[in-house]
Amino acid sequence: MPRIGIEQSLTDVQEALQSKGYDVKQLQQEQDANDCDCCVITGQDQNVMGVQNVATQGSVINAHGLSAEEICQKVDERFQH
Numbered sequence: 001m002p003r004i005g006i007e008q009s010l011t012d013v014q015e016a017l018q019s020k021g022y023d024v025k026q027l028q029q030e031q032d033a034n035d036c037d038c039c040v041i042t043g044q045d046q047n048v049m050g051v052q053n054v055a056t057q058g059s060v061i062n063a064h065g066l067s068a069e070e071i072c073q074k075v076d077e078r079f080q081h
Helices: 010-018 030-035 068-079
Strands: 004-005 024-027 036-040 059-062
Touching: 004 010, 004 030, 010 024, 010 068, 024 030, 036 068, 059 068
Parallel strands: 004 024, 004 036, 036 059
Antiparallel strands: none
């Protein structure tokens, strides 16, 4: 199952993804995203300084304005073959 990295404040999303069988890891530091297939971020501090460093080769989902179920749907879409 793909490994999903999520920001710490998204506990409802973490629980929803774990219930679907995903391997979920909290992102504490930027390098935590290195071994994730997909990351879910809150979007609140997205690119504040105008600097973009690629921390993961996986996709990134901005959770801003989305429910936990909507985020789960977006993650599912990324990994359907």
